[in-house]
Amino acid sequence: MTEATPKAKTTKAKPRAKKATTAKATAKTTAAKAAPKIDPKSTFEAASGIIVTLARTNFEEGVETARAVIKSGSIKSAVELQNEYVRSTLKRNIDAARELNELTVSTVREAVSPYATKFTEAFEKLRAA
Numbered sequence: 001m002t003e004a005t006p007k008a009k010t011t012k013a014k015p016r017a018k019k020a021t022t023a024k025a026t027a028k029t030t031a032a033k034a035a036p037k038i039d040p041k042s043t044f045e046a047a048s049g050i051i052v053t054l055a056r057t058n059f060e061e062g063v064e065t066a067r068a069v070i071k072s073g074s075i076k077s078a079v080e081l082q083n084e085y086v087r088s089t090l091k092r093n094i095d096a097a098r099e100l101n102e103l104t105v106s107t108v109r110e111a112v113s114p115y116a117t118k119f120t121e122a123f124e125k126l127r128a129a
Contacts, residue, residue, distance in 0.1 A: 043107045047100055054096040058089055 065085040072078045 043103065047103055050096055050099050050103075054092065057092065061085065061089065 062085070065081055068081050069078045072081060
């Protein structure tokens with residue numbers, strides 16, 4: 001019983017220290033992230049949503065196709081089912097990759113635009129001098 005009491009006190013002390021450290025880290029991070037006006041969390045959530053939906057759909061369609069192939073009566077119909085599955089999966093994956101690419105490009109443009117403006121202004125001042 002005597003050993004349990006010091007462990008409880010030690011455990012309580014560590015989270016307090018972590019909270020103080022976390023607060024300091026958050027303050028530093030907030031100051032560093034103040035320049036770009038992007039919500040990276042929503043961008044990340046959107047990208048994650050696309051990937052999760054794609055994975056779920058691919059899995060579900062793969063299971064349905066496997067069941068249909070097993071139930072098919074001939075090799076020809078099984079091959080046709082698999083071909084259709086491959087075509088639809090490839091199209092869906094390309095569409096998802098296109099969405100992720102557009103999301104990434106728009107996020108990078110939004111993040112870089114304040115710096116690009118400043119660089120352009122500085123370059124124009126040098127050119128004028």
